[in-house]
Amino acid sequence: MNTLKNKFAFALLVLFIFVTNAQVNIIPCPENIEIGQGSYILNNQTTIISGPSTQNEARYLASVLTKAFNKKPAVKPKGKKGIFLNINPGLEKELGKEGYLFKSEKKKILIEGATSTGLFYGIQTLRQLLPADFEFMKDPDKNVAVPVVKITDKPRFPWRAFMLDESRHFKGAEVVKKLLDQMALLKMNVFHWHLTDDQGWRIEIKKYPDLTKTGAYRKDTQSSWRNPERYGEPHGGFYTQEQIREIINYAGKRHIKIIPEIEMPGHATAAIASYPWLGILGTTNEVSVVFGKMEDSFNVANPKVYEFLTDVLTEVFELFPENIVHIGGDEVMFDAWKNSQSIQDKINKEGLASPADLQIFFTNQISNFMEAHGHRMMGWNEILGANVHEWHDDSEVQVKQQLAPSAIIHFWKGDTELIKKAVASGHDVVNSLHSMTYLDYNYKKLPLSRAYSFDPVPEGLDEKYNHKILGLGCQMWSEWIPEVSQMENQVFPRIAAYAEVGWTSKSNKNYDKFTQSLDQLKKRWKLSGIKYHEQSN
Template identity: 30%
Template sequence: MSIKLPPALRLETSWLPASEGRSQAYTLHLKNLSSKPIAGFTLCISGPGRVDPAVLIEGGTVGRRLSNFTEFLPPENFELGAGKTWTLTISALSWPFQHWTDGATGAYVAFGDGSTQSLAVEPTRSLANNAPLKRGAEIYPVPANPPVPVAIVPWPNAVSVSGKRSVPPGFAISSADPRATAAAAAFTGLVDQLFSVEGIVRPASEGGMPVVLEVADGFSAEAYRITFAADAVRIAASTQTGLLYGLITLGQVWRGAHLYPNAFRFPVEGEIRDEPSMGWRGLHLDVARQFYGKAEIKKLLSVLAWNKVNRFHWHLSDDEAWRVEIDAYPALTEVGAWRGHGLAIPPLLGSGAARTGGYYTKDAVREIVAHAKELGIEIVPEIDVPGHCFAMQQAIPELRDPQEAGSYYSVQGFPDNCLNPVREKTYEVLETILRELIELFPFKTIHIGADEVPLGAWSGSPEALARLREIGGDTMAEVHAKRLNVITNTHGADDIDGSGAAVLQSIFLARVQKFLAEQGCITGGWEEAAHGNVIDKTKSYLCGWRSVEVSAALAGQGYEMVVCPGQVYYLDMANSPDWDEPGASWAGWSEPETLYNFDPVEGWSDEQKKNLRGIQACIWSEPMTDRAVFDRLVFPRISALAESAWTRPADKSWERFRAVAGLMPVLYAYP
């Protein structure tokens, strides 16, 4: 019996930046390494980089294009001979490539009979830079003589310790109050997950040093005090979270002295007093562009807790996928959670021909929420509406105006991706979804996105144009109708303020925020939720992503702000402008030291600072098909963010932080 083997094919890609007299060039080489020719095929690729709608290409043509998925067609009657190479050169892209992760991260060949063949994809090679490509977290070495005697991140308010004793084998924790018992259990589970073989928690029979937990009045919600003595350590706080944070600080002191006994000490006596300078210390994670399983999310939450980060903004939907189970609409996950060749959502951002993706069942969500709660972390789910809804509309097509004609496009290249704000079906579906979400997330804070609605949104919907005419008059409606089929935002998100799109979105925002308030919820939104000034400022907050200045202006208007400017706090941005660094650069780049020293309220008035909730880092997952890229981009920058949110500015020191940051855990620890 003979086995028919697929042809041996390989894809190689390269990037040549533009220079004087020469256009940029993204070149694809499909090599036939087999002994037989192939014909009747197309080449399909995906990655963060996108082929421009006004494509300039040599060697073939573009078939289907959706965002960063592109199908390339060979010339008519083309045959790729044995040992031959088909070359495509593209000079029109949505932006010039700047990093090795910008090119194709997934590829396959599709044949006329419906079969496909996956292609191994190597990182795109720059013809102007051959430096070794960087992956994995940068772990700073611990110096021989660090500037502080104990290893703690984020640095506490007051450290007054002396002496150096032999490092205890671990800690035997005792408690009487149920809150203290819960804190001890949470800490034990935390170190078992992050540092399982170190034995930080161990019984007295194994030499564990006594640690006594005390619930005491007089502390703020997350504050604690650690008192060192020769025979025991005492930790006092008013809450379970405060006690947990005290234990985490003690664990960090222990690990520093245990792993680097010549550099750090375990004190004989003294105390540490501590409380955070900001109440909101957050991390946002986009799980739509890349899916992260339950185990990954739970471990990430543990890493956040070790950094005393207390908010997890969980971005559960976007154009590329829908990631949470909704009983009333099973198609959301049956259709919206999966990508692949021939599916409603094609391969995107490195996924290949095979069906790939995933979603969180309600049981998984409850487990994750409970894990976070034990660790002092509140979870804010985000369902991004009214824009970024391509996947949602593939699952529930009746959300569109049936008479809608033509197309408008998002900055990411998705057509017609916004929920219609004048259709009752929109609110019927969305309110049902939100009710199910509220039951899952007891923090009662729901983020509704409201970002990056295209300037031409709903310009082909008779229903929307009729409402716009009622509100804004004939001229506004006519101007808006002329935006149909016009690609307005190829190279950056539209500023829609004052446009017909903004007026229509304000109808949507006012109604959805009112609904959430009636359910007892706070509404979160990106800064664009301020368009129209229609949401109740006492029952909402905004995430300011464009700049500190925009956040300051919104705070001055009375909005409560979480500051997360993309130039610095977006962790998908590269660590440097160099090709060998992974990540994106559309907002800029920020190495860890830049992030650490960044002042999120520079130039703010005292009145504006009254509306500061805190800060958060944001992980957008487009470049993170490779989890070693995740480590490279997130660590140690998340620890730098955590210290910026916790430690008083006058007490910050990059030299001290760098000496200790190498002891902090990373998620994957891939090389």
């Protein structure tokens, strides 16, 4: 008899788990889910209950419901039934500024957050609780069931980023907005916008109009790595400051911060082609049509170059509301520095040990300028001065300078011991180890399961430094990805894995559950026209 009871109990448990998983397929997986009985029926009569402090989120939710029912829902300050949106500062102690409480009952849904950001993320959870085709059905008579459920949720990391490189291949505002929409659904909060590089300058700078007149266009494009073949047509494009403000506003409504990347001192060919006096070689007069590491770079020994860069940053500060600017700082080729008299004179004058030491000296100048203007510098981990490239010899990377401790280190290459040294020196770190986060890598090299397995906190890090790991970024480099459909194939579905890496606690991560939930997202992506990768495991 006991055996029969045990089998019956086990069968009920399996049924409960099946029903729970069938009802709640949310990416990133929430912190805690309690399943109740019954459902809330959502239809074109559903009212949104919102006070003055939640009007922006109410408008956003109303736009979601309007897509489904082809009718704008009423938004009222009071009511007994409907979807209640509430800012509850008391939740911050338990759930932080980005956490939320979601509670659906048979007659109402309550979404609360300590801030409007948390409230917004609760709305994203509601979206994923609804059928995948909900926002595409345009059926005013449809009734849709939301399971009775209580969800308390908060992110593991405060920095959950997606990077788009538009300097190599320009994609345009509508593509960016579409990506921002998907980031919002996945509760990602940082859009890292790579706007300048050797092959294109994509941001209008009013004081230096040739940056876009010349630097935003190249005559041709290399078709594949180490291949002399070219596409045989020009490529170009840039964003006006007005367009950038529009995209910033669009992102802000989705609680996404935009961090621009303005490369210096390397990856500067497009800028030098626009104003040749910026460079070291004196021979760079056109935007690069090939990819890789270029020999020329900004002449950091020239005071006029420093003036140019601070002028550019001043306009960037005025455009972007966030107080962080990424300066790149990666892959500087030091051969030109070793052969430049002005660079060598600068090294000697400042009592520096090597080209890498000069780069740190320069980077600190930029950091000091940013701090004086209320901003903070971020850069790839070469700005620390460590040798992470096989083409540098030891003499090039002897350093005496100490990088400004306020600099955020964006780790991408080298031994993870560099992360431990960086946090011990006081730096915050965003971990984007290339072998785990580079979306231009094919699925054989970086399958979905590997992306999902990434942990931004390196193994062996002393727990007292865990708070110095801000989170992660996943990077869509675009050298060999000219078409939007190609880009989408590389980004989706791996971006969902990174969203869960950034949000979900390690104890709640489960790859099988993630792939089950991913089926719902794939249906949504298909309806959105997103060309995701089919066989990605």
